[in-house]
Every structure is written in structure tokens, then in C-alpha cells.
Amino acid sequence: MVDFRGKFVLAPMVRVGELPTRLLALKHGADLVWGPETIDKKILQCERVENRKLGTIDFLSQGGSTKVPGVTNLVFRVYPPAEKGKLIFQMGTANPELAVRAAKIVVNDVSGIDVNAGCPKHFSIHSGMGAALLSTPALLEEILTRLVTEVGRPNGKPISVKIRVLENEQKTLELVERLVKTGISNLTVHCRTKNMRNREAPIRDYLEGILDHCRSNKVSLVINGGIKDRNDFIAIQEKYGMDVGAMVASEAELNPTCFRKVPLPWREVCKEFLEFADRFANWKGNSKYCLGRIVPGGDPIRRDLSSAKEHNDLMKLFEVATWEAPSSKENTPLDVNTDTTSID
Ligand code: FNR
Incomplete structure (x- = not known):
């Protein structure tokens, strides 16, 4: 089972977090990568297809837009030789039943299932998904509990959730206390409220309290918001502990090699x-x-x-x-570096 402790990871990013960005991040030192948020109903339309030519697993849907010429409606593409043990699938959902059914479709091809409870965009919150779940904690608990018992445990895969901080410490800690008791393995906290923009400085004042709840329930914590590079990750670990992970979005969008000690030009x-x-x-x-x-x-x-x-x-x-393509039937191994200590 994937261990999120102390990991330096690529954030879920719609559009950006498709296979090339994820492989680039892994090649240059990301320990884990999140896929872009995919809505439960979308996955439920998908058929799982082994793409022998590319060596990928493709989830193809009947409806929606066509992303690849010659391939109908590609929703999600996984490259197991490089992503095995490292890919977290992020789901947009506001419905425990749909969440469980959708998670069962992808669970064998990913290393964990994450629920998006932080997206403040209209398309998420108008249907109760994303940051709207922060205001319906009982529903979020039910989604997570059912994912843990019906998908995570039977398949040996971790269930996790990504939230934002709430308007004050007390409310944030009350929410965290409930979520860490659902059986999840990891909590990611984007240290901005749902009304804050990414350019605003993150609020890290509640992290000690959040960490106490996580540690006493054996849930790992990944900190997100305003982390730019490996030096920031090191500083976060020095301050909060070596078991804490860090997640990068905006900077990885600009340069997916930002996981290296020295990112590429x-x-x-x-x-x-x-x-x-x-x-x-x-x-x-x-x-x-x-x-x-x-x-x-x-x-x-x-x-x-x-x-x-x-x-x-x-x-x-x-x-x-x-x-x-190599002439042999074997796929050439990708140059994906898994030893982050050698990356400089
Ligand atoms: C995001 N974010 C995001 N969050 C999420 O949970 N699911 C998603 O699919 C997306 N999509 C997305 C796309 C793009 C282009 C950006 C820039 C951001 C939010 C992201 O994961 C992260 O929480 C914030 O960007 C804060 O981290 P940074 O940018 O301060 O490192």
C-alpha cells in the first residue's frame, strides 16, 4: 500500500495533470503524482481498454469530447510501468453510491483514490462537489467511509481526501477530527480558504493542531499551498516533521521538473x-x-x-x-528516475 508519509508530490490539476506532465514530474523526482479530478459520472461511462500499442491502460467513454484523434473519448490514461505504486486517482463526487461504483472501475490500475473536497469552481460546488463538501461534513464522511470499506480495504488501496482550511482554526480542526476517523490513509490540506486565490499567502497557523489529529489517528498529512521547490519541502519537513509531505501545483504547472534540486530550464x-x-x-x-x-x-x-x-x-x-517504437514487442523502459537523492 502506498505510504504518503514524507512524500513530495504533484498536485491534482485539471488539464495539466495528464500523462505527459505526470511522467515528467516522476522522472524529475516527484514521489507520487495525482491525476486531474475526474467526475464520478464520467468514469461510470468508461470502458477500460488495454492499449497494446502504447502500453497504457485507457479509460474510454461513450460521451464527452474527443481528445485523441483515432481514439474515442479518452478520459484517463495510465502508464503502469512508470506509474505503478505512484499514481493517485482524484475523484469529484457528492454521492457515496456513485463514488464507490466509479472507484471500483479504476482501483486496480491506480495506487489510491482521493476525493476532491477543495475545488471552489462553480462546476464543482453547484452540484455539491469539491469545496461544497466542506459545508456538508456528514456527506463527506459517508463518501470516505464507504470508499474505505467497499473499495479501499478489499483492494488494499488507500483512500484519501484533499480539503481546504476553513474560516478559523476551531472549525478547521473540528472538520479534520471527523475526517481522520473515517479510515482514510492520508489528508491533504490546501492551506487557503475556499475564497482565497492561489497567489495569496497560505495560512499555516492551524497545521500543528491538524497534525495532532492526523498523528493520533495514524493518518498522514500532505501540506499544499505556496510550495515552490525542494527547498520549500525541506523547510516544511524541518518545521513540521519528517512524516509530513508537501504538494506542488502552480509551480509544477510552470515547470514540472520543479521536484529536482535544480529544475531544468x-x-x-x-x-x-x-x-x-x-x-x-x-x-x-x-x-x-x-x-x-x-x-x-x-x-x-x-x-x-x-x-x-x-x-x-x-x-x-x-x-x-x-x-x-522498438521493433521487439517489449516496451522500452522509460527513463523515469525513482531515486530522488540522485536528482540534482
Ligand atoms: C488546480 N487545483 C486542483 N485541485 C484539485 O483538488 N483537483 C484538481 O483537479 C485541481 N485542478 C487544478 C488545476 C490547475 C491548473 C491549478 C493551478 C490548480 C488546485 C491545486 O491542486 C492546489 O490545491 C492549489 O493550486 C494550491 O497549490 P499551489 O498552486 O499553491 O501549489
């Missing part, structure tokens, strides 16, 4: 991103979006990026050669 990041995107048939719209986050504002390459029509145009722009 952006051109190299773009190249490596495209190598993974090419090898795993990432859809062009997603590659353009992710590269658009990595290339610095004002650089002339942004113009060419936005006018790129084909994936090949992106490859040419960054001078990346197309990946060639």
Missing part, C-alpha cells in the same frame, strides 16, 4: 514534455495548453505555439524527433 522542459506527449499520443490541444504554461510570457516562441496546427508543428518548433 524551460526549453528542455518543453522538449521532454513533447517526447512524452509524442510517445503517448497526447492530444494536441492538451500539449499546446501545457506548453503554453511552461513557455515564459513574452517569448517569441509563444506566437508559433499558438499557431501550431498539428502535433508535428510542436515537435518542429522545439526540435524534437518523433519517438520510434
